[in-house]
Amino acid sequence: MSKITTGTKEWAFKNMNIYTGCYNDCRYCYARIFNVGRFKRKSVDTWSQMDLHEKNFLQNHRKRQAKEGEDKAMYDYMFPTAHDIFEFNLDCCITKLWKLLSPGNTVLITSKPRLPCISEIMRQLLVYKKQIGFMFTITSTSTKKLRFWEPNAPLFEDRLNALQLAYHQKYITNVSIEPSLDKNPINIILKVAPFVSGKIWLGCMNWFGWIRKLGPQGEEAEKFYNFAENISKLPHIHKILTDISKLPKVVKDKIMLKDSIVNLYKRNNHRRVPQL
Numbered sequence: 001m002s003k004i005t006t007g008t009k010e011w012a013f014k015n016m017n018i019y020t021g022c023y024n025d026c027r028y029c030y031a032r033i034f035n036v037g038r039f040k041r042k043s044v045d046t047w048s049q050m051d052l053h054e055k056n057f058l059q060n061h062r063k064r065q066a067k068e069g070e071d072k073a074m075y076d077y078m079f080p081t082a083h084d085i086f087e088f089n090l091d092c093c094i095t096k097l098w099k100l101l102s103p104g105n106t107v108l109i110t111s112k113p114r115l116p117c118i119s120e121i122m123r124q125l126l127v128y129k130k131q132i133g134f135m136f137t138i139t140s141t142s143t144k145k146l147r148f149w150e151p152n153a154p155l156f157e158d159r160l161n162a163l164q165l166a167y168h169q170k171y172i173t174n175v176s177i178e179p180s181l182d183k184n185p186i187n188i189i190l191k192v193a194p195f196v197s198g199k200i201w202l203g204c205m206n207w208f209g210w211i212r213k214l215g216p217q218g219e220e221a222e223k224f225y226n227f228a229e230n231i232s233k234l235p236h237i238h239k240i241l242t243d244i245s246k247l248p249k250v251v252k253d254k255i256m257l258k259d260s261i262v263n264l265y266k267r268n269n270h271r272r273v274p275q276l
């Protein structure tokens, strides 16, 4: 049975980032909307340039002290949450991961994964294998959609390869399909499920006003926005959840709903999100 959760706070007690900006330049990125749209810390043109946050990078860490009654399945840290890991910043990211892991913290590494980066992280941090989990974001199988929404991120097959590698190396693997960019995410679910030892998280897109304002303009871009907006509406999401409820139990049991979907039901005054 699927559980309903309340966002990334279900995954880790603390977030850690060492850059402002992200080369992937995803059009729907909350960190981009927050830093560019709301607080003007960067511009649309400079968001993809990554500035090292020296204080966060240099900070050393102790083992996070657990509180009584807290959820033991949660990670101490999630890294990164507002940028990604690339070949060009891999050394800094591994150094930061080492600073988090070496005192004994558990870390959920989140990424639109590049195979060489994931492979090197596993090689250099092998001694901390039991403290590491992976959360790979895989939002679409379509190259056209990925190139629009996540211009500099790896394509579907590349991310699947990274997922397979981590799974075969016996790491805890999770997949986040948020925001789901395909009309029906079942295709992705079925392709990734055999390589997910943890959970598959499903969520939809939000913030369309900001996305349109900060993204490319014109007829072609508008088609992508309209499509994404339509598949993020309740009737369509409800249909997807109905389809998911018919999947084999072994797949269904891995699926969790993100708060973007739960809140969609709440906003539409539905009493209950359907059980999968």
Ligand code: SF4
Residues within 6 Å of the ligand: 022, 023, 024, 025, 026, 028, 029, 030, 031, 032, 081, 082, 083, 084, 112, 150
């Ligand atoms: S990879 Fe994540 S942090 Fe980077 S631009 Fe995309 S959504 Fe934002």
